[in-house]
Amino acid sequence: MASFTLKSFTGLRQSSTEQTNFISNVPSSLSLPQRRTSLRVTASRASPNLANRKLRVAVIGGGPAGGAAAETLAQGGIETILIERKMDNCKPCGGAIPLCMVGEFNLPLDIIDRRVTKMKMISPSNIAVDIGRTLKEHEYIGMVRREVLDQCLRERAEKSGATVINGLFLKMDLPENWDTPYVLHYTEYDGKTGATGQKKTMEVDAVIGADGANSRVAKSIGAGDYDYAIAFQERIRIPDDKMTYYEDLAEMYVGDDVSPDFYGWVFPKCDHVAVGTGTVTHKGDIKKFQLATRNRAKDKILGGKIIRVEAHPIPEHPRPRRLSKRVALVGDAAGYVTKCSGEGIYFAAKSGRMCAEAIVEGSQNGKKMIDESDLRKYLEKWDKTYLPTYRVLDVLQKVFYRSNPAREAFVEMCGDEYVQKMTFDSYLYKRVAPGSPLEDLKLAVNTIGSVFRANALRREIEKLNV
Amino acid sequence: MSLSMALFSPPISSPLQNSNLTSKISLSLLSTKRFSLVSLTQASSSDNGTSATVSATTVEIPKPASPAKEEVPVKSPTESSSDETDLTTTTTTEIKFQDAKWVNGTWDLKQFEKEGKTDWDSVIVSEAKRRKWLEDNPETTTNDEPVLFDTSIIPWWAWMKRYHLPEAELLNGRAAMIGFFMSYFVDSLTGVGLVDQMGNFFCKTLLFVAVAGVLFIRKNEDLDKLKGLFEETTLYDKQWQATWKEPESSSSTVSSQK
Numbered sequence: 001m002a003s004f005t006l007k008s009f010t011g012l013r014q015s016s017t018e019q020t021n022f023i024s025n026v027p028s029s030l031s032l033p034q035r036r037t038s039l040r041v042t043a044s045r046a047s048p049n050l051a052n053r054k055l056r057v058a059v060i061g062g063g064p065a066g067g068a069a070a071e072t073l074a075q076g077g078i079e080t081i082l083i084e085r086k087m088d089n090c091k092p093c094g095g096a097i098p099l100c101m102v103g104e105f106n107l108p109l110d111i112i113d114r115r116v117t118k119m120k121m122i123s124p125s126n127i128a129v130d131i132g133r134t135l136k137e138h139e140y141i142g143m144v145r146r147e148v149l150d151q152c153l154r155e156r157a158e159k160s161g162a163t164v165i166n167g168l169f170l171k172m173d174l175p176e177n178w179d180t181p182y183v184l185h186y187t188e189y190d191g192k193t194g195a196t197g198q199k200k201t202m203e204v205d206a207v208i209g210a211d212g213a214n215s216r217v218a219k220s221i222g223a224g225d226y227d228y229a230i231a232f233q234e235r236i237r238i239p240d241d242k243m244t245y246y247e248d249l250a251e252m253y254v255g256d257d258v259s260p261d262f263y264g265w266v267f268p269k270c271d272h273v274a275v276g277t278g279t280v281t282h283k284g285d286i287k288k289f290q291l292a293t294r295n296r297a298k299d300k301i302l303g304g305k306i307i308r309v310e311a312h313p314i315p316e317h318p319r320p321r322r323l324s325k326r327v328a329l330v331g332d333a334a335g336y337v338t339k340c341s342g343e344g345i346y347f348a349a350k351s352g353r354m355c356a357e358a359i360v361e362g363s364q365n366g367k368k369m370i371d372e373s374d375l376r377k378y379l380e381k382w383d384k385t386y387l388p389t390y391r392v393l394d395v396l397q398k399v400f401y402r403s404n405p406a407r408e409a410f411v412e413m414c415g416d417e418y419v420q421k422m423t424f425d426s427y428l429y430k431r432v433a434p435g436s437p438l439e440d441l442k443l444a445v446n447t448i449g450s451v452f453r454a455n456a457l458r459r460e461i462e463k464l465n466v
Numbered sequence: 467m468s469l470s471m472a473l474f475s476p477p478i479s480s481p482l483q484n485s486n487l488t489s490k491i492s493l494s495l496l497s498t499k500r501f502s503l504v505s506l507t508q509a510s511s512s513d514n515g516t517s518a519t520v521s522a523t524t525v526e527i528p529k530p531a532s533p534a535k536e537e538v539p540v541k542s543p544t545e546s547s548s549d550e551t552d553l554t555t556t557t558t559t560e561i562k563f564q565d566a567k568w569v570n571g572t573w574d575l576k577q578f579e580k581e582g583k584t585d586w587d588s589v590i591v592s593e594a595k596r597r598k599w600l601e602d603n604p605e606t607t608t609n610d611e612p613v614l615f616d617t618s619i620i621p622w623w624a625w626m627k628r629y630h631l632p633e634a635e636l637l638n639g640r641a642a643m644i645g646f647f648m649s650y651f652v653d654s655l656t657g658v659g660l661v662d663q664m665g666n667f668f669c670k671t672l673l674f675v676a677v678a679g680v681l682f683i684r685k686n687e688d689l690d691k692l693k694g695l696f697e698e699t700t701l702y703d704k705q706w707q708a709t710w711k712e713p714e715s716s717s718s719t720v721s722s723q724k
Contacts, residue, residue, distance in 0.1 A: 125597045126605060126613045224708075245609065257604040298606035320708040339702075379709060387706060394702045404601060412617065453617045456629040460594035461601070 054079045054366035057359060058184055058204040059162075059352075060169045061211030063091070063146075064345050065331025067153025068105065069208050069352030074160035076360030081204065082157055083186055085168040091146040092233050092310030093345070094267050094274065096250075099139055099428040101346045105353075111148045113270040115140035116250045122296065123411035124255035124404045131414055134421040139428055141250070145270060146345075153349070167197065169211060172220050174325070179369055182207055182326070206326040206370055208355055210348070213313040215333035224320035226335045228313040229262060231342070232286045233276030234294075235269065238304035245300060246273055253277075254407040257292040261401055262342070264293035266300070272307060278342065280316055314342055328375045330355045336382075338390055340397040346430070347386070354378050388432060405454035412450045418443055563599050567592060572615040586624035593617065641680045648676065 055078045059070045062084025073080040096116070101107065117140050118132040158164050166189045173183040181203035189197040209217025213228060238246075246268040258264035264277035275297060277289045294301065315335035322334045330336070331348030338347070355378045360366070362374025400410035413419055418439045425433045435443075567577040573592060578585050593615065607613070649660050652669065663669040683689060 122607055124604075125600045126607045127615060128607060128612055226705075255604065256601065292604055296604060296606055299608040299610075300606075317702060317705040318709065320705075322709045383706065390706070391702065398698065404597075408597075408617075415616070449618070449622070452629075453620075453625060456625055457590070457594050457597060457617070459629065460590060461598045464591075464594060464598055 049367050050369055055206070055359070055363045055369065056081070056181070056204045057206045057208065058083060058182075058202065059208045059210055060184075060217050061209070061215075061331070061333065062087070062154050062164065063150050063210060063212060063331065063348065064153060065333070065348035065352035066208070066210035067150060067157050067352070068349040069210055069330060069356040070157035070162040070164075071153065071160050072353045072356035073208075073359060074157055074162040076356065076365055078360060078363065078366040080157070080162035081202065082154065082162050082164045083167050083169055083184075084154065084164065085166070085189075087151070087154075087166055088147055089150070091150070092231065092312045093146045094233075094265065094276075094342070095144050095146055095149075095269065095345075096267065096343070097142045097144055097149075097345050098343075098430065099142070100430055101349065102142060105153070105349060107149075108152065111144055111152055112142040113145060114143040114248060114268050116143055116248050116268065117141075118249040120249060120251045121411045121414050122251065122253045123408045124257070125408065126296075127408070127411055129411050129415040131420050131423075134417055135424060139424070140248075141428070143250075143267060143269060149345075167200070169216055170199075171216065172207065174220070178371055181205055206359060206375075207328075208352070208359075209327060209329040209333045210331050210352055212332045213315055215329065217327060218319060218329055218333050221321070221324040221327050223322065223324070223329060226319050227280060227316040229278045229280040229316055229342070230283045230286050230311060231276060231278035231314050232290050232311045233274050233309075234290065234306050235272050235274050235308040235310070236301055236304040236306050237272040238301050242300060242303070243268075243271075243273075251297065253293055253296050254401070254411065255292075255296075256404050257289070258296060259289050259293075261397075263401075264289065264296065266293075266297050273301065273304075275301065278314065286311070314344065322379060323372065323375045325372050326370060326375065328355050328378060336386075338393045340393040340401070341427070343427075351378075351382060354382055386430075389426070389430065392426075392432070399451075403458070405458040406451065408457070409447070409450035409454040412454075413443075413447055416443070416446060561603055562605055563596055563603075565592065565596070568596065571611055571613045575619075586620050587628060589620055590624070590628060637680055637684075641677055644676050644680065645673070648672065 057073055057078050058081045059066045059073070060083050062070075062082050066082055066084065070080050070082040097107075097112075102109070102112070117135050118130060120128050120130055122128045154164055165186075167186045168189070170185045170187060172185065175182055182205070184202045184204060184207070186200055186202070187197040188200050207217060209215050209221075211217055215223075218224075246266065248268075250268060251266040253264040253266075255264075259277045259279045260282050261280050262278040265275070267274045267276075275290075275293055277286070277293045279286060279289060282289075315332055315337050316339065318335035319329065319333075322329045330351040332344055334351065336347040336351050337344040355375070358374055358378035358381070359370055362368075362370040362377065400406050400413075414423075418435065422433070422435055425431070567574050573589055575584050575589065578589050578592075580588075649663060652663060653659060658666070658669075682692060
């Protein structure tokens with residue numbers, strides 16, 4: 001798998017031959033660090049210093065990815081321009097952020113509206129399992145309003161020295177040579193709402209595309225398409241007594257009626273709940289799935305008023321090309337949303353930061369021009385750090401979201417304390433903690449048992465049909 | 467019957483539910499009063515597969531044998547243009563799953579006793595009926611009556627006896643028949659007896675293939691299913707590696723120079 005990456009870089013490794021032998025025997029995850037330590041080549045060593053100016057980088061899109069990227073770039077001494085089309089954009093989003101994001105991005109605690117410490121998973125036959133018993137006092141899932149989070153990150157970027165422009169990116173002209181700039185065409189609104197804005201152009205050395213699922217930057221560089229899910233959500237204001245139930249609890253509904261390949265959710269927000277569902281394969285039936293989700297939660301949201309209906313595409317996997325010359329994609333534009341849980345905020349912010357760090361390092365704090373190999377370093381680091389997480393979640397989705405019996409087994413498994421501990425550890429801290437082998441074995445046996453029982457019941461159901 | 471389905475087979479939900487629809491009519495003849503309700507419901511609604519909620523909203527036929535008074539739950543549609551839509555329902559009762567043995571969100575095992583011991587088979591069948599009911603008529607979850615049933619209370623040997631053993635018998639029978647005729651065939655062709663066949667590597671390979679085939683290919687569709695499964699397992703990786711695979715002539719020359 002990662003042996004593909006090795007093949008493309010074999011030409012670079014002029015050094016010791018014993019390492020090539022080593023590579024052929026060792027599994028890819030072990031050989032990668034070998035390759036990195038032997039490859040201390042900075043591509044831009046050969047390029048001359050930029051005369052009289054710093055590197056100019058434009059970040060298109062001011063969401064978590066764009067904000068984090070712009071902040072890191074500005075702090076690294078690079079001239080940063082952040083272009084965002086709607087400064088108060090209220091994004092349709094679950095709004096859940098893991099605990100590690102608060103620490104890693106120094107988020108002020110007041111942007112977190114709620115701390116979810118309990119979750120309920122509800123199976124197709126309404127068997128409900130409580131999750132969260134294993135959480136410690138200080139651990140929680142933060143629920144934020146996207147407009148608040150995005151604004152916070154953008155403000156920090158501005159304070160670090162980035163220029164924030166309210167504008168809509170239209171297209172860009174690709175350069176011919178390695179040192180000619182990219183020409184961005186955009187419409188600047190400059191705070192005047194309702195006005196058509198004026199067309200402007202800008203020359204930059206590199207571009208970070210952080211403009212989300214329908215990324216125009218991705219289109220400009222021919223990054224290719226991806227499969228995407230439609231997430232449909234309704235914000236419902238429910239009576240106060242019903243709201244106390246959702247004080248710190250989020251719910252996940254699974255079932256064929258709710259979604260054939262995803263889940264329906266009820267997430268508490270600042271003063272209302274968000275009820276939604278999503279699907280990849282049956283996008284046309286999304287309204288039906290939404291009705292079913294509301295039906296399943298009916299008793300608990302009775303008397304509520306729908307205050308907003310929203311929908312958004314969610315990428316299912318990365319785009320075929322995530323970078324091209326001096327343009328890199330991050331966040332949703334690159335397709336960094338996990339399967340199974342559909343988590344994207346943290347990965348967007350982290351990828352923005354990682355890409356910016358790669359640019360800062362490659363340009364030696366803005367003194368030199370960068371080129372594609374600097375950006376490739378960001379991709380390598382990203383894949384190395386997070387690909388196992390993505391793979392595990394993909395396997396979970398493939399195994400447990402297939403059918404109603406699989407979902408029943410999934411909900412049963414989630415009742416197990418060990419599973420809860422491992423799940424929360426890996427979600428909150430984004431690390432795959434090594435569990436004890438004995439517990440892992442017990443877990444494997446229990447999983448097989450649950451799946452077997454659920455499938456046996458399905459066969460029984462089919463017998464009843466005949 | 468559909469006893470032998472591969473354990474991890476991907477769901478073929480739409481043909482399954484289409485057969486649901488057509489066999490619902492026959493089901494009404496066999497099942498109890500409660501389930502005749504279900505079948506009439508389904509038969510009256512325009513079904514396209516997973517339209518359980520749609521059926522709930524379009525039912526208007528008076529049920530002659532219905533135990534509960536049936537009302538159509540009225541919900542304000544999401545398609546309304548106004549921003550604020552009320553979710554209060556105006557119904558009195560709805561069809562809910564009810565069974566004498568389903569008490570407080572779980573099966574009352576005492577009611578399943580036969581000759582002093584719990585009859586696990588009937589527990590399994592009752593749970594299957596409940597799940598089928600819920601698949602066709604998804605219910606809301608309430609905090610007042612949480613569902614607490616856990617299938618693991620049914621002991622492992624009950625599951626084995628009911629599901630694994632009959633299938634194991636079937637597969638063993640198939641393997642034995644194939645094995646007998648293959649060994650006869652090989653013997654008649656080559657003159658090598660059964661004992662000597664077992665010493666030959668090629669024959670052992672054939673044996674392995676035969677056993678694997680019997681285990682994994684139980685229906686004609688299983689062949690395609692297995693191929694699909696294999697592709698599925700590798701697809702996500704391929705999507706991630708796509709960014710590395712691009713044969714970009716310009717960048718590869720640049721990188722090879724360094």
